[in-house]
Amino acid sequence: MQRRDFLRLNAIAGASALLGPSLAGCSQPAEWQRLMTAGPATIKPTVCNMCFWSCAGQVHVRDGEPWKITGHPDDPHSMGRLCTRGTAGLGAYYDPNRLIKPLLRVNRGGSQQFDVVSWDDALGFIAGRLEKVAKEHGPEALATLVHGPGAEHFVHLTKAFGSDSISEPAFAQCRGPRDTGFYFTFGEGIASPEQTDMENAKCVVLIGTHLGENLHNSQVRTFADAIRNDATIITVDPRFSVAAGKAKYWLPIRPGTDIALLLAWTNVILAERLYDADYINLNTVGFNALAAYIAPFTPEWAYVETGITADVIRQTARIMAASAPATVIHPGRHTVWWGDDTQRARAVAILAGLLGIWGQKGGYYMPESVALPEFPLPAYPVPKKSWRDITISKFPLAGQGVTNVMLDNMVGSDAYYKAMIVYDTNLPMTMPNSRATLTKAAQALDLLVVVDVQPSEMTGFADVVLPECSYLERYDPLRSESERDPCIALRAPALPVQGDSKPGWWIAKQLGHRLGLDKYFPWNDYTEVIDWQLKQVGSSLTEMQTLGLKPYPRKTPLYLTPGAPLNLQTPSGKIELYSQALADAGFDALPRFTRHAQRPDGFFHLNYGRAPQHSFSRTQNNPVLYQLMPENLVWIHPDTAMQFAIDNESYVQLVNQDGVVSNKVRVRITERIRPDSVWMVHGFGHTAAGLTLAYGRGADDSALMTRVLYDPIMGGTGMRGNFVTFRKEAA
């Protein structure tokens, strides 16, 4: 066995080559000997914030020292097991680069810098600027871009101030197309956590999701259940992903041709009558239109586009139909690829509709949440102008503000927005090709506030940086999500606050106070809100401080009765195979396949994804996760490496079709990727010098996405239409 040929996934191996001091018997016991007799640890509840999945967890503190964080055993998100990132949560607490003081941009002798200021000064400055903006342009000129569970505090503040221009990159940079496509088919989006009943599925189809690298906790656990149950896994991915390695069928699709494959699957299901005719009659509209439309899209036709043989297309279609309704057609998560993404999501939804998996065991279950009443507050002022006025003119069916459109409306002589609050989202590495506009916006805006835990790239654009304490030090809104088993989970402070950082609720309330919005914050401490809410559902803060998580019985069935009508929220009440609503808005009523830009000679598809050790661009500086994955690698097929004479583990720079050059990135030569593509993990190549571990390590894929393909329906920013080649001279 050639051990050294293996890729050790953790950066630092056994380290037996390290020379240590020689000693004559160690005076101290080993750590394990200490642990053998250690007393019990105290346990405090938390909700993980290492990613948005929000697993309920328990922080163990022994002798006043934070020890570890484990999953809450009763939590359907984690089942007592946090993922790689969640397990490393203490690293976010200890990170020596954390923001611990408010910062204010000052101009001194022509050069700009941040001064450390008091909270009073920082908040007073912000309130003064916001009042000026409101007076001159109206409160609607404030835009707020947010992410994560703490966002609610700033959403509330923004609405109380009088603006509804609130958005999150989770829409236009991620889930928007999927939720829009499902909305126009099933009358509602897909829940988060996704309502995929993988643990009961006989067949799981992953098209555009890489569970495994994507470590959304309960998704991975139920995917592993599917593997254990010998469900047939069908994985569509240009790369031999972890899930491809678990699949019976790996379909290494030509990038950008997924709609062709989906149409061909649909074609097979209709041509071979692999559907339940009674179900179709009862629950769908537009079947005949679909049947007429789909006829030319045969597997033979799709082979030419996708490179997947007609045989494999037929076999896989037959298996998913034979297993239905216990077939999960996974809806995907990050769905902004080629600009026709809502239509691709429609094609996924149509397939799911034909297979009759909605609300069925082994397909999509029906999620339910605990009805948690809102704390009573006065009604928000009605904005004179809404986010709709800004976004809808460009993207008529957008379900929320499109971040890029909002940003565009911050620059130029007719700029609509004059102030922006950014909470917990690192826009320059999240929104493709946004740095130039962000720079202009930072010049043009009267105020740009960034609330963050760490000195992210985004903080560099701010007038004022407000240091939030980490999730382990604060209360946040209760977690109550739509899912399999309804429950409520509490994030409470488990560790002492570091420095002068403050919880988001405190920051929002203080700003509210200075803006004369006290009536919207009629409490002294956010725990009053949580306690009130909990008491409405038969619990209390005291109880939850002990429990951490409280399960509630389901009030509605997990699955719908087979054979009963679906009663969906679509205009027809049925699954809209043909979407009249899309047709009325001037879009294709049935998903259309378009050939996308071909890669230029010597260039390769720039594909990107996740790693189990990191979330977006927010964890690279975590000292624990850094040890597991300090940099990203660019995956290159051996043929490509040969063509460019690139060595394994050497560093190269990537150059995109517009001549943009990346930071240097280490090469992994591997058979696990199509020869026409490269792949890298998103979130690396940090340029913020304050992130001392992450700074300059690896390359940033989003900086190479100068070609943004907008989805005309909802404004998603398609990121896959970019191509790169290699520059070798990097050291």
Add this chain to the structure above:
Amino acid sequence: MAHYVMVIDTKTCIGCTDCVDACRMENNVPEGLCFDWVVEVTTGRYPELKTEFRSERCNHCSRATCVTACPTGASQYWNDSNIVVVDASRCTGCKACIAACPYDARLIMQPEGYIGKCTFCVHRVQYGLDPACVAVCPAKAMHFGRLDDPTSEVFQLLESRESYSLNPETGNEPNVFYLR
């Protein structure tokens, strides 16, 4: 004699390294070192490929060459079981055990200098708990228990599934098994 084994299912392991992370937190493993690690083995050529992930660590061998090699008796079996531990107070840091271990599982603890490695989380095992890595695995790919108990999950898994261990030819009788 209590015979503890770890059984890891490569069919479900996703190579996430959560086991490495959980070990670090649980056992306060010094920065830059680790008691367990994950290897990826990919075989075949595009598009006919197979990838296996394997979470590796000390094998707590039934015939541990490190224990035999240790001149001071610091490397020893815990409580008449096959769990191999190092008593730091007797360890002189001579590294004989490092040379004797076929699995590269031993390392020099920093800054103290005694020899450390995976302990099978004996501090948890003494209370009947699973080791930290087993307890965290999000794919539930890891199992721990007593092979001398035919009713145990690990016994049943090894009975019913095809498995292998690393370098059995050494004669060390390793006790970490991988299900295919």
